[in-house]
Amino acid sequence: AAQDNPSVNWRMQALWDAGTTPYEYEKKFVERVAELTDGQFQIRLFAGGQLAPSAQAFEAVRAGAFQMMKTFDGYEAGSIPAFAFTSTVPFGFPEPDQYEAWFYEKGGLELAREAYAKAGLFYIAPTVYGQEPIHAKFPLESLDDLKGKKGRFVGLASTVMGEFGVATTGLPTAEVYQALEKGVIDLADRGDLTANLEAGLGEVAGYVIVPGFHQPTTATSYVANQNAYNQLPESYKAALEVAAREVSSSLRQHIMAQDAVALQKFEEQGVEVIHLDSSIIAEGRLTAMKAWEKAAGDDELANEVLDSQVAFMKELGLME
Amino acid sequence: MSSTLVLAMMFVGLLMLLLSGMPLAFVLTSLAVLFTITLWGVDALVLTVLQTFDAMTSDILLAIPLYVLMASVLQRSGIIEALYRAMELWFRRLPGGLAVGTIAICTVMAAMTGIVGAAVAAMGILALPSMLQRGYDQRLALGTICAGGTLGILIPPSIITIVYAATAQISVGKMFAAGIVPGLVLAGLYVAYIVIRAIIQPEKAPRQMDGEVNLREMFASLKSLILPTLIVISVLGSIYAGIATPTEAAAVGVVGALISAGFQRELKLTNLRAAAMDTLRVTTMIMWITIGAKIFVSIFTGTGGADSLLLFIEDLEVNRWLVLLAMMLVLVFLGLFLDEIGIILLCVPVFLPIIDAFGFDPLWFGVLFLITAQMAYITPPFGYTLFYIKGVLPDGIGMETVYRAIVPFLILQLIALTLFILFPDLVTWLPDQIAKPAHS
Amino acid sequence: MAVLLGYCRLITAVNRWLAGAVSVLVFVMVAVISYEVVARYFFDAPTVWAMELSTLLFGPYFLLAGPYLLHTAGHVNVDILHSRLPKRTASGLDCLTYGLIVVVSAVFIYQSLPVAMNAYNSGETSFTAWNPAIWPVKVLIPVAFFMLLLQALAESIEAARRALTGEVSV
Ligand code: NA
């Protein structure tokens, strides 16, 4: 039996700082993996940036510095264009369940695995959760209000917001608070509602806009070094997938519940919460699609991913 | 391998290699490479490259060359020398007047930048030549600049404060506000010390007492304040009016310095070239150390170097004040070989639940943490500020002088720390005042 | 011997030139950032490229100057023990520590080449609104460490010569 269940020790770097809610769920993930393997598969968890800078973790796992990571595919979209669509799509799937269904029911998982395989990495599974808000210094009621404003957005969202007339800058996360406070920018994305509440964004921006159409849904990824993964017994591989899928729904539900609490606290602070109608995401989607197509470029896999998502959106009635 | 052994080996290795006279940047990288191969695995060596790339693309540290260039242009165009001449006239009766003036300039600099390396290197370039030239004691001058240069950690904006706030999940604004009073108290302590020291040992801070100074000359000297003041206003003004981010404001400062040099008719190619080389030298020195430090921290963390220390704190079941003391000691000890951002990422998540459990205020603890970080920055034998300042020293002043220079200021910081522990209101009063609603 | 000293002089000259060349980049950064501030505040037209361009210049700026700084002893060290050693002993010790830098540089080159190649082969860009190529920055890492290796070798040779002959530098 010892032959079947060897003792395996991995290192894993999370995406978030220790002490944050998503990090607590990574703790649950490694605990669950251990539990499912009778304690034989131990993953030692490090916080985001503790071993490798978060945006560079990809190369570190590829080289085998540590065996797995939680990452945000967008970090590598500059070299693998398909990752633009497996992380977060501005004006994309409005419901996290829809996005997760694309992964599990519409071949998204296989496509993501194909994209990662090129880099010698194995994509285990996504963690999918809902919207992240926009913090603004002005009441943002419609997409027209974006024109001529200065905003902080990153990745594909910066291109898309540009299409709506926002002059975007990619300020570092650390400077968002001050830039809003002093009025260097008029609106910004940062993190989820709870994280932004704790960071004090309510003190510097009078309006919270939900849902953040720049990031209606997000998928972060459990990714392993292919060699290390190949050496695992089948039951350990299964444990990784099971634990990943459990964490995905439990974190999503937790964030959903916390969002309500955070919004209430924002309002108690005197911040005005603007709930945009869900039709607004549909309205902007056609404009955003131009940026999607540009991001896919002539990359074959990226186009395959994009086509598959668009096809599913049509099936869901999200697009004509 | 046990975590305690890793810790001991890293500490001893660092000391031995440092004593060999090897540059700090390469001491850190060599040790990291050695420990990666022996304790982790060859595969992890790639982290060295990834940390290098990360340092290369840091939009925050970009402020370093900008502030150093500003300082160097001002120094080479004689603007700073004129400022010190004016201070000499006006502070004639104040013992240690120039050092007091230097602390004042440091405090202003602290309000402009949150990067300690930038402030210390810039102040070294600005203030040191003028003070040494007037016969100030090397140690007094150096200590003043090192201690003054680290004020930027407490006085906003400050990168370390932002990192602490993010990790502790408290508002950046409140954390910034919490640092202001303690920062000014520290500056006040430094001034008091300098004045007392200069009264007891006047030879350490000579004053230009001989010769009649007429009022007209004194007021004429005030002209030298105009250009530096305008630069300060342009930098602070562009930050506080929302014209520029702190990094961008540094570039505004450089433009201001260049224009000022133009007014002095000192905007010459030779000056510019020399200033550019100064800037390159200092920035390169700091950034290669930063790369080494980043690599060292990630290897230290990955091999579990701090595990036993942190576990020890977690399991400590004693009086809350003893726990607080133990945490401070761990911070200072880790500060002997890690950089402060690394320490925050490592310790704050472990310490905060403990802080909460004992009913301490995380905001107040944050300020204690920042002061401890400040002390770690200047604690011999290994404090980053000490190395930065040595990088801008004239030939012939060695590390030993730097080490000795800093001791009295360390004691002052310890006094300040005790003060804030005894009177937490000094820390929490201001942030409580500005817990304001957002609509504006 | 003459060959070795010639090598030392050549490498130092190349690295000195490199440092001189990158030193002007700081003025470019100032100009680019100032342009951004003016464009954003006065014309409400921030660029998507200014901050990113200055960040991309920052890395090459200090990385390529590192090798020359080794020659000028600009990388700070602790001289407490070193300055008290007899001159020839100190030179012997230097020969070893520079040798260690050669080894560390080799490790960096070996580790950074695949990273640089991956970036180059995929034509890596930054995936921002501006989306410039960033592989050149990654390619510079092995280049800089190769120059550092050559310079450390030169310094090691120089130190060995001082240790053997007791002369000060040429
Ligand atoms: Na500051």
Ligand code: NA
């Ligand atoms: Na220290």
